[in-house]
Amino acid sequence: MDKFLHHISDAFSTPITNPVLVFSIILTIILVSPIILRPIKVPGIIGLILFGVLLGPHGLNWITKIDKVTLQGSGVDAIDLFSTIGLLYIMFIAGLELDMNEFRKTKNKSFLFGFLTFIIPISIGFPVCHYFLGYELLPSILIASMFATHTLVTYPIVNSYGISKHEAVAITIGGTILTDTAVLIILAIITGASQGQLNQEFWVTLGVSFTIFLFIMFGIIPRIAKWFFQKIEAEKTAHYIFVLAVVFFAAFMAEIAGLEPIIGAFVAGLALNKLIPHSSALMNRIEFIGNAIFIPFFLISVGMIVDISVLTKGPMALIIAGTLTVVAVFGKFLAATATQLIFKYSKNERNLIFGLSNAHAAATLAIIMVGYEREIIDENVVNGTIVLILITCIIASLVTENASKKIVMAGHVDSDTPETVPETEEEILIPIANLSKMEPILDFATLIKSGKSNRPLNILSVVPDNEQAEKNLIAARKNLDNMAKYASGSETEVDLMTTIDHNIASGIGRTSKEIFANCIILGWPSATSFIEKIVGEKTESILNRTDANLFMCRLDKTLLSHRNITVFVPPLAESELGFVFWMEKMLKLAKELTLPLVFVSNQRTQEALGTFLESVQSSVPTSFENYEDWDNIYGLATFSNADSLLVFVSSRYGEVSYRDSLDGLAKRVGRYFKNQNVILIFPSRREYQHIDDYEDVQAAPIFKKISKEIGNMFSKDKL
Template identity: 60%
Template sequence: MIKNFFDHISHAFDIPLSNPVLVFALILFIILLSPILLRRIKIPGIIGLILSGIVIGPNGLNLLEKNSAVDLFSTIGLLYIMFVAGLELDMTEFRKTRHKSIMFGFLTFSVPILIGFPVCYYLLGYDMVPSILIGSMLATHTLVAYPIVNSYGISKNEAVAIAIGGTILTDTAVLVVLAVIVAAFYDNLNTQFWWSFGISFTVFLLIMFGVIPRIAKWFFQKVEGEKTSHYIFVLCVVFFAAFLSEISGLEPIIGAFMAGLALNRLIPHSSALMNRIEFIGNSIFIPFFLISVGMIVDVRILIEKPEALLIAGTLIGISMTGKWSAALLTQVLFKYSNVQRQVIYGLSGAHAAATLAVIMVGHEYGIVGENALNGTIILILASCIVASLVTESASKKIVVAGEQDVVVSKRNIAKEEQLILPIANLNNMEALLDFATLIKSKQSPHPLTVLTVVPNDELAEQNLQKARKNLDSTVKYAAGTETEVTIMTTIDYNIPNGISRAATETSADAILLGWPSKPGIIEKLVGEKTESILNQTDTNLFMCQVNRPLVSHKRLTLFCPPLAETELGFVFCMDKIQRLSQELSIPIHTICTERTKAAINEYLAKFKSSVQIVFSIHDDWDELRDLRKFVNDSDLIVFISARQGELSYRYSFDRIPKKLDKVYHLHNRILVFPRRRGGRSLDEFEEVPTTPLFQRIGRGIGSIFTKERDS
């Protein structure tokens, strides 16, 4: 019996490993330790994963063989890299730099071919078709180093944007060329081929950018509460797009990239869903792909077949020269820095997915032989190592220079940002927290402060414990977006007093409130809570009414009344509005006066904002109903108001939440009160601080016995 036990144990460790549990455990062990160990000798974790694949692969210790399970996870990882690259592409920045992306895509496609074709044809002695195939193969690149720029927080740098934008152009062009080469090799390059390919490719694009976004938008709206279902739906879209791309005559990686672009606007970069996508991909799927790339490499080929070594050396030289030349030309054309050139070269210098796809197809159809295949595999290893090292070095330099994605760092804000969220209704908690996560500065080390104020009565202590327990769900929800939240509970005789005191204690830069509920008779007489909070605080205040997902909007309509630019908090509020626009990838339609337009344009120019904004000039702000003509059904409404007594305050702003609620009750809306300079009246020191008492009583009685006239 003991012998049988030891036989069972020994067979479990037969090489190559066949037990799926043991295989998966080995892969996870490598994913865990490889980056940690190599980080000590300053080698990027990506290289460690590739080298680990060489060691454990069939051409190394043979601990693992290329089987269906490894191929499946490898394919998922490859598609995941391309999908995340498309998903995280800043579409606003991409539109701004699309001409640069097109130019870089053209250069990084044509330069390697112009160098590679004559070298393969005249120096290596290949025929015409194999020379074209190898030359086009060298024009491809895979975003193997993209996780590096993402981890350093520079994924929205313009150099990264054009490198990613160029990827779709060059890889699509190469894979189209591959389809043409295969057809030409078999003398099938005829009119029927072009018609079939053109129609299938057109249908593919129509489905990806015409049908998929509409289905995704509907799904996210109808299944809003099922967060797990959102992630599963995204995976379904990715693999469906990859399959659709394949049957259209292209490689699946193009479909995955297109899926990222199609869902880009519907998945904000700071959302919980994006966090889940990145976390699972970076933890499991992408490392699996990098390990599988290493498993392909056979170092013994270099010793046994010198021809493969010669071809590999030639291909490496062509690749590095071509890609570096394309990056250099891009730098010269657009006056980029040397560090940005390094980023462009690092991202475009790695050959893996598309390169492997091209050479495998060429070998399968007999266009190229074993030596070209083995030389290409060595090229993949060398290019991934060089590209990772270059990208790591350049990313560090950009971070040291303070040029990360965080826009606020350029604006010399004296203190770090602090946001406070008073929560009265837990039903509104998720929507308010989502909004806060979207507009919060990524640079600020301060967590979001979630506040609840408990009335000071005989049940105060009991209610305080109950409030703290209820807010635990807020912390759990925030953890989904990796947003740090601190809970703050306080006791006060008056809720506005408690909020004002907490805002002062935390030095809050902004207070984020839910939309005020309909007041009762007593509140109308003695003053509403919202008015009390406004009168007692000087800081920026945002009132939010979010009834449907923010990603469902196609445009942000911003109302800037006359002299709004003179308010002390105007720049802060504009920063949050443009950050919201960037996160949702929607343009801003601003309704304002000529003077305010000039101030906003000055702000955009000063802070080099890439937000897409259009203006409509409007001068009559006494009748707010007239503004309805500027609003579409799919708009997110943002209205900048002012506290009473401020320079930009107007009589039409009186009771503005109620007015907006009547006209735009079907819209998501945000009411903004910029920070004021202070100098508050004695009213705020009263027990129930609001506007003058007789004015409140008169207004309350009038609203009870007469029908209020809408403004």
């Protein structure tokens, strides 16, 4: 018994030396920190740092770091490794999450704001650090460059107020790319200078190595990544491992080039930005694992360095903390004010820019930790930086929320055209046909699904009503379970549905009405039997029985293989009820994949498309091609290329944009574009109460075809 108690006493003696217990304590901190601090509105990043301070060597001394690496140590190896990964992860996600479309849209104004928010804080910070606080040249430049960085901590606030497309928000996002990149380059110069003199050899070496590094990261890595994602499409775990390998390879390459590893991680994020859609399962895995494990480890390790007692030993520590905070806030406010005067923005827009750019978090911490580890700055600056992060995040949250509220009250919200379907009420139905083709269709549905919708994706399996119905129902539910497992990879909520009906089209039609589906996503129609041709093909039967927007997809290649999205829009498509819906989905898809949109239409429709795009202020690059001879569908082939995702907008029979040339479009497109991904869209229509009431008769389509052909014989005018 004594031996057991002695063993327990040793295990819990401080500092704790059992690596398993150390790991358990850190995971407990990660778990309880947001729960405890959320009610008092303390940002999560600060909460983890505070727990690191509390349990670190300068607090309760439960967890500590030692210089000597041992096999039976205090878990230092794990803490150091995980915190290093966390530091790289922060910078990688910073590069990965930047919206490059928004940056391209406002690049000129973003360049100017990026310059102002970089140069003004540095111009104020350097003399304050050098002459007032008395730091040497290199520490003063490093601390001043820290003032120039900012993290978009408060972006979710502007998004929740519906002003994320506002120009002031767009230029702030663009400025983030420029100022963080410039600061990281300064960091490379400072760390190089701290190890030797800034002679000609240093500059030549830095220039050449940096050029080679950028060529590898932007010229070679994206090509390898694109090839890998295409060839190893089924191995989803391999995609994440590949991305992680790229991050560490980039960090190592940066170190070889004489730069800091965090620069490599940031550049890796920019290089892979276009290849990893923000709503994809891969992006979800990257963010989930980073936010759950690696980044919290880094933040806790930062807290373990902080020594609060330093603040009580004399006025100097408090003066440094206060000075850093004041300079950081004042510098960003001046940059926002200068931007306001140049672009003639309102006071509320100035405050919005200031609120978004004032928060110092990820990049600031990364730079200061590198400086501290290189012994360029002292612990007073580290402590002061923690205070700075806490105060600037709080100020940024308050200012952004206040400015966002006033901008909304003034009527400057994202000017989207009124939707036919409220995003929060969006219901998407995905009928299962060929199980082997369902994964890319589920990925497509996840990409176009509205971010504001809290409804799950409805996955349906229709079982024919025959003597095997019960057995088939069990098999169908197993298939649905497989789809649910796949969907969980991207944290996509799904609702699994099975139904028994006389035929598949009838089951889909009935279910879509029961759940009030706004959108149905189907696989590409397979070869039809002779009987189906007589009584009406499956796809046509589904169209007859539904009024919702219908997307028919053939996605044999990964969506990352495309260079643009070409959308063929027939005359008068803008007059269809579902026009706004499918346009929004194409813009969402293009934004997620970071691809330009090319619209092929006649002049009248082109003008309507341009008006819509202008009204929604989309950041997606768009261009137009003119085509007038819509009775000749095969002429559209001149506008496609092998790297295009082809989207054909069609119409149900009898609708305003319908024409004979659209009849049987799926068959003809399927034959002509055999090796390309193709999406066929049928916009929604108003619910009819006359002839459609009788369309449950399975032979109805054949009579409709006959009557249509007779009508065409006497029709002289065609659209």
